[in-house]
Every structure is written in C-alpha cells, then in structure tokens.
Amino acid sequence: MAKKIYVGNLAFQATEDQVRELFAAYGTVESIAMITDRDTGQFRGFCFVEMPASAADKAIAALDGKEVDGRNLRVNEARPKEERGGGYGGGRGGSGGGQRKGSNRNSKRNDYSSGGGNRW
Secondary structure (H helix, E strand, O other): OEEEEEEEOOOOOOOHHHHHHHHHOOOOOOEEEEEEOOOOOOEEEEEEEEEEHHHHHHHHHHHOOOEEOOEEOEEEEOOOOOOOOOOHHHHOOOOOOOOOOOOOOOHHHHOOOOOOOOOO
C-alpha cells in the first residue's frame, strides 16, 4: 500500500526530477505532485510524494530536517486535506461580512455611542 509524504521547505527552484532523485534512494517513487500557485503557476516550495509504506517510512526518517539547497526539509506523512468553508462569506456565516457597530477595528469611525452623539 502506498503512503503519501508531505515534503516542505523545498527551494522554489526545485524540480520534480530533483525530488525524485532524492527519494529514489529509499525506494520506488510512485508519484510526485509539485504544488504551484494557481494564479502565477510558480512552485510554492512543497510537494507530495507517494511511495510504498516501508520505503516512505525510511525516507521520512532519513530526510526530515536534512539540508538541501541551504534549506532544512520538512518531511512527514501527509495528513488528509482539511475541509474549508466554501462559497461566499469565507465560512463566516454567509454574506454581509461587514463590521458591526462597536467593533475594535476602526472604532473611532464606527462607534457612534462613545460621546460622538447621533450619527445622523
């Protein structure tokens, strides 16, 4: 059974071939997913590698904290993707995400009860 490995803190210039070579020393690399920014297409500095479980465990033990291109890698078993609040409002309970009267942010402008009298 394959195990998915998170590989973080890679140099932004890292290539799939370099990652494959690094992990191939510990076993068969089944797949590599290099994560890129959806707007710019630039590599984001992390990827996911799939390997057989025994090879993955060896690679994690050997490569976590290893310095590559002047950066200490973070290598561990990938966790399942977390559910995100979707749609409008960013998971804040719907639309109308504006400020409420009396909030701390910009309170000088928006807090009408603090001696400023009536707004109108």
